[in-house]
Amino acid sequence: MMWRRRQLLARGAVGGSALLLGACDRVIQQPEVRTILFKGEDIHRGLQRALFDRDALAPEFRPDQMSPRFRTNGTRDPGTDAYAALRAGRFADWRLTVDGLVARPLALSLSDLGAFPQRAQITRHDCVEGWSAIGKWQGPRLADVLRAAGLSDRARYVVFTCADSYGGAPYYDSIDLVDAFHPQTILAWAMNDRFLDVGHGAPLRLRVERQLGYKQAKYLMRITAVESLAGVGKGRGGYWEDNVDYDWWAGI
Amino acid sequence: MGATAIRRHRLATRLWHWLNAVAVIVLIGSGLGISNAHPRLYWGRYGANFDHAWAQLPRFPAWLTIPANYNLAISRRWHLFFALVLAFSLLGYMVVSLINRHFQRDLRLRRRDLAPAHIAADVRAHLDLRFHDPEAPGEYNVLQKLSYVAVIFVLLPLVILTGLALSPGMDAAWPWLLDLFGGRQSARSLHFLAMAGLALFTVVHLTLVILAGVGNELRSMITGWWRVPE
Numbered sequence: 001m002m003w004r005r006r007q008l009l010a011r012g013a014v015g016g017s018a019l020l021l022g023a024c025d026r027v028i029q030q031p032e033v034r035t036i037l038f039k040g041e042d043i044h045r046g047l048q049r050a051l052f053d054r055d056a057l058a059p060e061f062r063p064d065q066m067s068p069r070f071r072t073n074g075t076r077d078p079g080t081d082a083y084a085a086l087r088a089g090r091f092a093d094w095r096l097t098v099d100g101l102v103a104r105p106l107a108l109s110l111s112d113l114g115a116f117p118q119r120a121q122i123t124r125h126d127c128v129e130g131w132s133a134i135g136k137w138q139g140p141r142l143a144d145v146l147r148a149a150g151l152s153d154r155a156r157y158v159v160f161t162c163a164d165s166y167g168g169a170p171y172y173d174s175i176d177l178v179d180a181f182h183p184q185t186i187l188a189w190a191m192n193d194r195f196l197d198v199g200h201g202a203p204l205r206l207r208v209e210r211q212l213g214y215k216q217a218k219y220l221m222r223i224t225a226v227e228s229l230a231g232v233g234k235g236r237g238g239y240w241e242d243n244v245d246y247d248w249w250a251g252i
Numbered sequence: 253m254g255a256t257a258i259r260r261h262r263l264a265t266r267l268w269h270w271l272n273a274v275a276v277i278v279l280i281g282s283g284l285g286i287s288n289a290h291p292r293l294y295w296g297r298y299g300a301n302f303d304h305a306w307a308q309l310p311r312f313p314a315w316l317t318i319p320a321n322y323n324l325a326i327s328r329r330w331h332l333f334f335a336l337v338l339a340f341s342l343l344g345y346m347v348v349s350l351i352n353r354h355f356q357r358d359l360r361l362r363r364r365d366l367a368p369a370h371i372a373a374d375v376r377a378h379l380d381l382r383f384h385d386p387e388a389p390g391e392y393n394v395l396q397k398l399s400y401v402a403v404i405f406v407l408l409p410l411v412i413l414t415g416l417a418l419s420p421g422m423d424a425a426w427p428w429l430l431d432l433f434g435g436r437q438s439a440r441s442l443h444f445l446a447m448a449g450l451a452l453f454t455v456v457h458l459t460l461v462i463l464a465g466v467g468n469e470l471r472s473m474i475t476g477w478w479r480v481p482e
Contacts, residue, residue, distance in 0.1 A: 020274070021281045024318045024330060040333035044419075052425035059427050061297065069302040124298065124436060126420050128324065130290035131300035132436050210421045245325035251421025252332055 041247040048251060054178050058209035061122045067133040070125075070192070072199035075171070078164035078219050086163075091203040096187075100159070100224035103150025110189055110203055116140030116148075119186050127213040128246065137188040137207045143181045146225070155225035159232050160206055163219035166239050173217045173238035174229060174248075175208055184209040187220065212250035214240050258390050260478035265354060268345035269473055272408075275338040276450060278330055281318035283447055285327030288312055293444060297435030306441070339412045346404075358392060359401055365394045383464050389480045399453060407449045414443035 027033045077083075086094045091110055098106040106112075120138040146158070158180045162171040179185055188207045189196055196202040201218025208215050215238075229237040229248075240246035261269075292305035299305065314320040318330050349355045364370060374394045377383070383393060392400065416422045417429040417439035433439040461469045465481070472478035 018315060020277055021315070021318055022320070024278060024281065025320055028319070028326065028330075037329050037333050040329060040336060043336060044332060044421075048419075048421045048425060056424040058420060058424045059430060065297060067298045067300065067303065071300045071302060124420075124423075126418075126436065127290070127300075128328070130286065130440060131292075132298045133300050134298045210424045212420060240325075245323075245329065247325075247328070247332075252419045 038245075041249055041252070044252045045249040049178065055182060056210075058123055058184055061124070061134050063122065063136070065134055066122060066192070067135060070133045070135045070200070071131075073127060073213060075164035075166075075218065076199045078162075080163065080165065083163045083219070087198065087202070094203050096204060096220060097222040098145060098149045098224075099222070100226050101152035101155040102146070102225055103152065104148075106145075106149050108145070113140050113145075113187060113189060113204070116144050119184070120190075121184055121186070121207075121209070123184070123207070123209045125213050125216065128250070136190075136192050137186060138190040138193075139186040139188040139204070139207070141183065142185045142187055142206070142223075143183075145187060145223070146180060149225075151225055154227050157226050157229055157232075157237070159224040159226055159229075159237075160217040160220055161222040161224065162217055163221050167243065169233075169239075170221070171217065171219075171239050172233060173215055173240075174226075174232060175206075175211070175215065179208050179210065182208070182210070210251050214246060215250045255482050256480045257477050258480060259476050260390060260472040261476050262352060262354060263476070264345060264348040264352065266473055266476060268341055271337060271341040272345075275334045275341065276454065278318060278334040279338060280447060280451055281316065282327045282330035282334070284312035285317035285319065285322065286324060286331060287444070288317065288322055289324045293441040294437040295434070295441060296437050297430070299437035299440075309444075335412075335415055338408070342404075342408055342412070359397055359404070361394070361397055361401065365397065370394060381463055383460070384481055390478075399456070403450065403453050407446050407453070411443060411446040411450065414439040414446060418443065 028037065095107040095109055096113065098108065117140065118138055119141055120136060122134060122136045124132050124134050126132050142158070155177070157174045157176055159172060159174040164171050175185075184207070186207050187204055189204050191197070191200050196205060201216075201220075204220040205218040206216055206220060226232065229235060233239065234242040236242045237248045238246075241248045287309055288311055291309035291311060292299070292301075293307040293309065294303055294305050317327070319326050346355075371394055377393070378395060383396075385391060385393060413429060414433060416426070417433055417436060423430055423436065429439070430436060433442055468479050468481075
């Protein structure tokens with residue numbers, strides 16, 4: 001009798017946990033619960049920004065600490081005719097548009113980008129899925145490019161538009177000015193001492209080293225300074241953020 | 253009934269216990285969902301598909317994960333929110349328990365507690381399903397103390413710090429985290445192992461609660477009142 005009761009209770013404990021797990025899937029359907037849960041991102045960002053140095057540098061590594069092989073992820077090749085034509089011309093006709101809230105909109109070639117002061121860094125790339133790879137990146141600081149374009153005081157975010165398409169529209173993502181002006185935030189045209197290959201985002205990708213891999217936009221075509229993310233995509237600042245509920249601030 | 257009842261758990265302990273219980277369950281469920289995104293564990297600074305994995309984890313089934321159907325973004329939302337609950341409730345509990353002397357009074361391991369003969373006697377008592385010293389029924393037995401100390405001062409801090417080491421933002425703010433654990437992928441492996449330790453503790457803990465008498469144990473953790481077994 002006693003044992004039967006205990007067995008029932010044991011099942012109850014396991015069942016209770018299963019119920020809690022199942023309940024999570026039901027309560028998140030409530031918009032209020034969703035709002036609270038999604039506030040976690042803002043709390044983490046707020047705490048990290050408030051408690052620590054906003055210009056703290058991501059760890060950098062020695063050449064012998066690099067991954068022997070750096071896997072690709074996301075789009076491996078944009079595959080459009082326009083991209084194929086640029087690639088066939090070794091990106092000589094490619095231009096990076098810098099526009100939006102800037103005094104002097106720019107159209108920069110790879111050699112224009114090479115004329116800026118360069119920064120090279122060996123950093124760790126952390127995919128949201130959990131893996132990490134260490135590689136070397138080189139290019140101008142985004143801060144220098146934004147200054148050259150005469151960034152307006154009204155600008156608060158920088159939006160990146162890419163050559164690859166997701167869901168029929170170009171991939172896009174955005175960062176705020178704390179990360180845009182961070183000393184390690186660069187527009188990388190070289191990886192591991194070679195021109196960026198197609199799998200890793202040729203001819204240019206963003207490196208924003210204190211955030212996860214999906215923020216490292218590849219195949220950059222356009223950089224737009226904006227006051228608000230409301231007019232970008234569905235308003236949450238990026239393709240994954242708009243469509244798959246990923247955090248916009250991917251520092252966690 | 254009719255037996256003596258004692259006030260076993262203070263309000264702070266009870267409050268933290270339940271906050272922590274909910275946080276741990278949600279964190280394990282959502283963490284297993286995150287694990288399904290890349291079920292390989294590595295040692296060192298880097299680790300991806302071409303690198304050597306020391307463990308290839310199973311795909312955790314829908315009844316164990318939050319959400320049930322694979323959704324990395326939503327698993328992360330649950331995980332990162334409840335990570336805050338876990339960390340700050342532990343911090344609060346630790347501060348209060350130092351002030352109200354719960355740690356010093358109830359969890360301190362004395363030399364005589366750790367004498368091999370005493371531990372062996374306590375193991376035998378557990379096997380006989382006797383969990384309380386009739387001389388001092390309100391005190392934790394030594395196996396209880398050891399497991400609570402391991403959870404509160406080792407496993408929970410370990411799971412929190414290794415979790416912080418997974419944040420690229422925290423790695424810039426606190427680079428010593430990476431030195432402490434030997435790189436981000438080592439921290440990720442240790443994070444998983446600490447979770448496994450907490451899961452094992454939870455199973456043993458629930459089993460012992462059932463064996464010791466669910467009603468009495470549950471009441472003591474809700475109201476604070478615990479009936480002394482005869």
